Amino acid sequence: MNIFEAENYLNKILKVETFNDFCHNGIQIEGTHEVKKIAIGVSFNEEFLNEAIKQNCQMMLVHHGIFGKNFFKLTGFQKKRIEKVIKNDMTLMGYHLPLDSHEEYGNNISILKKLNLLNPVPFNFGFIGNYEEKISFEEFKNNLKKVFENQELKIYKNNDFVKKVCIISGDSANTIELLENKVDTFISGETKEYSKAYAQELKINFINAGHYSTETFGVKNLAKLLEEKFNVKTVFIDIYNEI
Amino acid sequence: MNIFEAENYLNKILKVETFNDFCHNGIQIEGTHEVKKIAIGVSFNEEFLNEAIKQNCQMMLVHHGIFGKNFFKLTGFQKKRIEKVIKNDMTLMGYHLPLDSHEEYGNNISILKKLNLLNPVPFNFGFIGNYEEKISFEEFKNNLKKVFENQELKIYKNNDFVKKVCIISGDSANTIELLENKVDTFISGETKEYSKAYAQELKINFINAGHYSTETFGVKNLAKLLEEKFNVKTVFIDIYNEI
Amino acid sequence: MNIFEAENYLNKILKVETFNDFCHNGIQIEGTHEVKKIAIGVSFNEEFLNEAIKQNCQMMLVHHGIFGKNFFKLTGFQKKRIEKVIKNDMTLMGYHLPLDSHEEYGNNISILKKLNLLNPVPFNFGFIGNYEEKISFEEFKNNLKKVFENQELKIYKNNDFVKKVCIISGDSANTIELLENKVDTFISGETKEYSKAYAQELKINFINAGHYSTETFGVKNLAKLLEEKFNVKTVFIDIYNEI
Amino acid sequence: MNIFEAENYLNKILKVETFNDFCHNGIQIEGTHEVKKIAIGVSFNEEFLNEAIKQNCQMMLVHHGIFGKNFFKLTGFQKKRIEKVIKNDMTLMGYHLPLDSHEEYGNNISILKKLNLLNPVPFNFGFIGNYEEKISFEEFKNNLKKVFENQELKIYKNNDFVKKVCIISGDSANTIELLENKVDTFISGETKEYSKAYAQELKINFINAGHYSTETFGVKNLAKLLEEKFNVKTVFIDIYNEI
Amino acid sequence: MNIFEAENYLNKILKVETFNDFCHNGIQIEGTHEVKKIAIGVSFNEEFLNEAIKQNCQMMLVHHGIFGKNFFKLTGFQKKRIEKVIKNDMTLMGYHLPLDSHEEYGNNISILKKLNLLNPVPFNFGFIGNYEEKISFEEFKNNLKKVFENQELKIYKNNDFVKKVCIISGDSANTIELLENKVDTFISGETKEYSKAYAQELKINFINAGHYSTETFGVKNLAKLLEEKFNVKTVFIDIYNEI
Amino acid sequence: MNIFEAENYLNKILKVETFNDFCHNGIQIEGTHEVKKIAIGVSFNEEFLNEAIKQNCQMMLVHHGIFGKNFFKLTGFQKKRIEKVIKNDMTLMGYHLPLDSHEEYGNNISILKKLNLLNPVPFNFGFIGNYEEKISFEEFKNNLKKVFENQELKIYKNNDFVKKVCIISGDSANTIELLENKVDTFISGETKEYSKAYAQELKINFINAGHYSTETFGVKNLAKLLEEKFNVKTVFIDIYNEI
Structure with a gap:
């Protein structure tokens, strides 16, 4: 080559x-x-x-x-x-960045597909997708564990269900502020000091699946x-x- | 008041x-x-x-x-x-920031004093201090555990001893790049994806003592x-x- | 609602x-x-x-x-x-600004229509329009008084007639400099210290119909x-x- | 010369x-x-x-x-x-600007002296001065009329007295926002659409003595x-x- | 007119x-x-x-x-x-600049045509063109001398032939850095201290035909x-x- | 070392x-x-x-x-x-730049000393110096030839004498505009298309002694x-x- x-x-x-x-x-x-x-x-x-x-x-x-x-x-x-x-x-x-946000080969679209989420719409350097019917947070967590096998997930749960999910790999924790009323769940690659409080007050499930792992x-x-x-x-x- | x-x-x-x-x-x-x-x-x-x-x-x-x-x-x-x-x-x-860097009441000078480090010199928003004689990394770790009692410390050890330490509270992980040949140990409040590799190649002990806790x-x-x-x-x- | x-x-x-x-x-x-x-x-x-x-x-x-x-x-x-x-x-x-410059509901297009001016063309945050035939300045002043009933108009007259008019509501007095050889009359919402001299040397009628009123x-x-x-x-x- | x-x-x-x-x-x-x-x-x-x-x-x-x-x-x-x-x-x-703000020959210090105000302190491009004892607004207005003989003064009165005065010649109306709790009276050279409301809510007497005249x-x-x-x-x- | x-x-x-x-x-x-x-x-x-x-x-x-x-x-x-x-x-x-880069009346396209170069493609404020077959550097130099009759040409020869030429009139010497592997010959209007070394290491013939003359x-x-x-x-x- | x-x-x-x-x-x-x-x-x-x-x-x-x-x-x-x-x-x-402008070891102070100019005053990245009595341009040219032995000097002579000289090594030709009424002679390291006309109209002798050579x-x-x-x-x- x-x-x-x-x-x-x-x-x-x-x-x-x-x-x-x-x-x-x-x-x-x-x-x-x-x-x-x-x-x-x-x-x-x-x-x-x-x-x-x-x-x-x-x-x-x-x-x-x-x-x-x-x-x-x-x-x-x-x-x-x-x-x-x-x-x-x-x-x-x-x-x-071109590899985070690519609509076919990028990091985020790949995670979205592995989680069987549908209707991907670009958001920031990642995507928002959704399930046809909402699923329980436990079921979603099991899905996550299969995608990120060896990664310890950091989880702030604020809803019992998951329907609409935003995925942005890497150091994206501050983007949660832009997701108010847009999604019920956010997958990021890092956690900030304010992430717990923001997630709670915005009523969004927050999952840090690792900068490297995402x-x-x-x-x-x-x-x-x-x-x-x-x-x-x-x-x-x-x-x-x-x- | x-x-x-x-x-x-x-x-x-x-x-x-x-x-x-x-x-x-x-x-x-x-x-x-x-x-x-x-x-x-x-x-x-x-x-x-x-x-x-x-x-x-x-x-x-x-x-x-x-x-x-x-x-x-x-x-x-x-x-x-x-x-x-x-x-x-x-x-x-x-x-x-005025509270991170203050030379008497700030976050970093307070940690420096509790660790019995001497000769504080301002660096970025924190301080560099030193021990008169180098101590073992184990002894230093015990000191740290007393200062940050309830905090799980993230540690990348790259030297067996500790003599000169830089302390910068909060989201300061990227500052390690400026510390080459300046200190043997760095206390930060966050960890980045590259922190482990940088610490190893710069031969600096890296400790994340928590954004909140610092x-x-x-x-x-x-x-x-x-x-x-x-x-x-x-x-x-x-x-x-x-x- | x-x-x-x-x-x-x-x-x-x-x-x-x-x-x-x-x-x-x-x-x-x-x-x-x-x-x-x-x-x-x-x-x-x-x-x-x-x-x-x-x-x-x-x-x-x-x-x-x-x-x-x-x-x-x-x-x-x-x-x-x-x-x-x-x-x-x-x-x-x-x-x-979106309300100053809107081509149907904006402040300036509304004034233009009330003055029966034709062929509106966007200019800055307002519009330029014209009469088919030039009218006397006195007739124009009477039209203005009907549109801005309770407003004392500040007028610097420099032409005896009116044919092509620029209307920019609010604090637009400095825009007159861009109107040389473009219009004979300018309706603004504020007056500056230099407005009188500029209007005179540019040979443009200047009318301040009030920031609030426009x-x-x-x-x-x-x-x-x-x-x-x-x-x-x-x-x-x-x-x-x-x- | x-x-x-x-x-x-x-x-x-x-x-x-x-x-x-x-x-x-x-x-x-x-x-x-x-x-x-x-x-x-x-x-x-x-x-x-x-x-x-x-x-x-x-x-x-x-x-x-x-x-x-x-x-x-x-x-x-x-x-x-x-x-x-x-x-x-x-x-x-x-x-x-050097002529607005000069401490001996400038526009604002000259007005301050003519009004017999004391203790000039530079503020923005003008000065703040005060009387030893507060005087009635009417008395102050009479003083103003002597300094600006031929100028129609625009006045928004919001205090019955005058003690501490800020003077900034020319197009300074927006500076009133910085004067909250600092003076009781402000002399400017222009009036903005918001000046009346600001003066009222800030409880400051506002006087426009003219851009030219100041x-x-x-x-x-x-x-x-x-x-x-x-x-x-x-x-x-x-x-x-x-x- | x-x-x-x-x-x-x-x-x-x-x-x-x-x-x-x-x-x-x-x-x-x-x-x-x-x-x-x-x-x-x-x-x-x-x-x-x-x-x-x-x-x-x-x-x-x-x-x-x-x-x-x-x-x-x-x-x-x-x-x-x-x-x-x-x-x-x-x-x-x-x-x-509009006169340097114009595709019909500009300085560079004119030089390109006089040198009988083909297929002009805009590059920076000039053009790149080529000959169908490569010609010897001597032949090219003779062509140049006819176009720039009274001008002493400054020449750094680094190839024996000429096929693909970039022409940018005036003070364009620093543009050579962008031409690596793109052309074999560059006509500029000025020479910099580094031009000789760059031309040699980039293996590009460099000709300064004069700021005025181009x-x-x-x-x-x-x-x-x-x-x-x-x-x-x-x-x-x-x-x-x-x- | x-x-x-x-x-x-x-x-x-x-x-x-x-x-x-x-x-x-x-x-x-x-x-x-x-x-x-x-x-x-x-x-x-x-x-x-x-x-x-x-x-x-x-x-x-x-x-x-x-x-x-x-x-x-x-x-x-x-x-x-x-x-x-x-x-x-x-x-x-x-x-x-620190080497152009240094007051003891720099390029420009060195040239100034070799030309026996006195009273160096920093100007831009070079120096202005003077002779006690003015000398003829021919004498000055002979001095220059001794300092820049192997360099062909580009000279635009506009005064018959030399008294006050500005020296700025390298690509400094545009600085001539700042020298009006300040010096009678300017030594630069490059020539621009406009240098001849500027030197003539500013009545300043212009000498390009070479970027490299200075x-x-x-x-x-x-x-x-x-x-x-x-x-x-x-x-x-x-x-x-x-x-």
Whole structure:
């Protein structure tokens, strides 16, 4: 697989031009142009990088690459990460917001489908969906446990039933304020100090299913796309993180 | 106690004019001007408000009052909160960043002193302090448990000892990036998805002692100041929050 | 009438989403949800509010509600206004720029029609219209006196005739600079120190028909819309203001 | 008098470097460098300019010169004004905010002194002063009439007495909101639609003494300074304006 | 020719409303409204102005008129220029970016055509075009010398052939960074200190054909348009400038 | 020499904290911490880098390092440069504006001293100095030729003598506009299309002594400082550039 062809292919699917993000979406470090095996992951960090090298990958494709707009400066732990990438002639490719919000391959639509929710409507960087008939909160919790098997769920229950659900992966806890009278249940990836009180007063069930755990779906979908299109191998490297 | 005299007194001590904050520091809702009993707390929310009313307080003094700069609009759950405050003729007073960073009464300096750290130097909205001789991480952990009795501590240990510590209460996890080669240990009030990897690669012990739990100290100090100066009663209302 | 249905109805007609205004357009204070009688007015102030209460209104609909984007702070005379609204369980709804510029129900199009001007073209927040044949300034002044019966008109005459007229209600005096060679007559709602000299040098008749007086038309039109759609009673409360 | 020496002299006295104004303070159009007679006025406009030429002035010194920051463009009535200045080889010098707020020669301090108010403290672009003992509103009104002889005063009386007064010349009506509990009387140079209601609810006497009329004092003071320093003639050209 | 009709005519052709430029495009100084002869040039300066007057022109049409957004201030050498324009009752008209980038009359498309390049695609304020077959760099250089007869070309050769060329007139040297892997040759109008190294490492032939020399084409095209439409005389005044 | 000690030492001398620059001043790429030989140069580029490697340097100290504030992205020719630095374990240190304007070691003060100008006063990023008595332009030109031996000087002569001179290295040509009536001679490092006309109308001698050639002095001064302080070897690598 040629890394520039892969970048063009994903950029078009994810419509990266239309996003005002916190990082460059696409190739963040250019390595060898021809790639046989790709390490797929949520976050670029040293542990992930070491494992990718061990598994003979020439490229990393992640949701959290390198963030921020600053004057060029390569020092400290960041320089160590980048040095290792360059000395191993690897490519780092990152897709952030376009991967949260994509209507077919994104993190949130994937969770929505796994929970059998219907009629997805985009909201912020996620989606709102609903069940045809309301179900009990217990039944919903069981569904959640199947989708997020290894994740300890943080739950603030404020309704006995679930019908309309908003899902926004990652650090989305503050969005609950915009959901008043819109949904009965909100799945986020982080919890803030005010989340409990807001959820209670807005009468919305609040579930934190983990920043990491809500954001494994999108990159796995991209892996499949690249496998099919370019006949390349991929491996998901799970540096699990309870946050 | 007259609320305007109290506001003037605290504004001067906390030097509120020098801060660029996310809320108005001082009186956020003006109620009855004469106050006999004050409800002290971390966060203004309905549960706290109900308890303050029950305990016959005429004023609330909190760290997290009402945030944000928007066009005037009183609707939904926020309107309900404010309606209850107004109908009970209560005053709401809030102090945020000035209370985190104050060098005598602030949240962070208080934690620093309770941990017997020395030589406090302001850093961001908190402080860096040190022990004269390095101590073992186990000993430090025991100290922490005494300061934060009821709080489950989230710990990423990356050094066997502790000598130089940075303390920043609340949502400060991203500040770790600025601490490379500056400290061996960082106490924050929240954890981010990247905290574990950053702590490991920066070789810094990371402790999340809770957003709520790290921010109870400042308001309690203000309570004492008002009691002494104005001969008013105060009661700390503990709407505990594990976040 | 349900206040949220009324807000949705007016928001759509007035296309509030398309404006970058100085206040929130729509519900500014949420009161009782079911409303039988609405106080219609130009400006929300204590005198207007007292009269609305006296006349048993549950809602106020005004052109000048509460303006400005600031950190939340309810003190002083503003707190007194809002306290009275809340204790009387009333709703305050405000529509500002969308009501000046609306092409059917707005303040300016209404004045244009009453003056029998033709071919309205939007300009700034108002309209430019014309007569088929030019008329004498005296005839135009008589027309104006019929439209603004009780208002003392401030007039700087610089042409003997009137053919093409720009109308912008309220504080629009500075817009005259953009009208050079475009119109012979300008109707504004305020006068500035430079208005006399500008009008003279630009050779434009300048008429200040009053900020208040030029802005009574739009809210009256909304009153009719709500009466017809929701079968609710309305009363125009005229707290006249010579400015 | 050399125009550059005069500019240096006034710039220093008025500390123009410290202001963030809406125009260039100092020489706005450079004409003949040696000047024998100066036309002093509130506002630069064609009528003022014609009179200055008629009276054989080589320079105009005004409070309202040419405002605004735009791409260079000399067209229409502005070009006609400037053409006339250039063809008559005249200099235009303007001082705006520095002349409102100066503590010795400014518009507001001059009014304060003429009203025999004491203890001037800077506030916004004006001053707050007070009487030793409160006087009746009627007595104060008589004082005002002597200072602003030919000006029709717009008065909203909300207190029977006057003790503490804020004076801000020109278009300052919106500043009343900042004066709650600070003064009993406010002298402005313009009236807004909301001024009556604000004054009433804030319980402040509001007096509009005219934009033009409140701003004649500063330029006259500058005239005296130039006469004394440079032995130049000056004439105040009164293009009176009731606004 | 009436200057306002000419301005309307050119504004429409050049679509000036769609540009975010560094000057006002159109009439910058309004002079006599009827014009018989126009001085055409690259830059408005005293030498050009003197020649235009000598040749009895009533209007100047240039690429570089008066730039910048500042408070109004006519002093020094700029005042001298403008005074001379006004005293000779001349009009100054300027068109900047719209004239660089126009797809039929612009500076860059004109150069592209004269070099017989094909398939122009807009890039930045210029165009990219190509030859059907690559030609030798020597042949290309000969073509260039015919287009820019009197101009000393600055050349950094990094390829032996030329096939795909980007042309951006004027001060465009920094744009080379955006051309990596897009073209083999870049024609600019200025050279920066880094141009040589960038061209070498990007493997792009860099040619500086002069700021002045690359920007004579557009204004000449406008001259023809005005001659044909309005039957007016034009003369190109060549104040040559080796930069 | 330790690179962090060197950075601290230079940061203090050059007061880098006080500058709002276009790049990070200090270590831009962290390489081996202990350095024996430093390559000194004006600009970081591949040719310079190759020579630095060839001469066994472990660090490069330049005036033009890596500029710009963008999302992290290492691709194309920039990635090739950085890869080579990292693979050779080298450090890149850059000082830009602080080195132009330093009052003892800067580029401009150095030129001023070599020309025997007196009484240096900071102006923009350079200095204004003067001769006690004016000298002929020819004598001054001879002085210049000694300071800039190998540089072809671009000269626009507009005065027969030289007394007061402004020196601003690099791309400073537009600053001439601020020098009206302040100096008779201006030394810059670049020429713009308008420089000739401006110089002529402002009556200022304009000399472009080359961007590269005016900026070799500062880095050589830093080299001496590091040699003396840290006993390290330095070599000036002259990748001469006529611009």
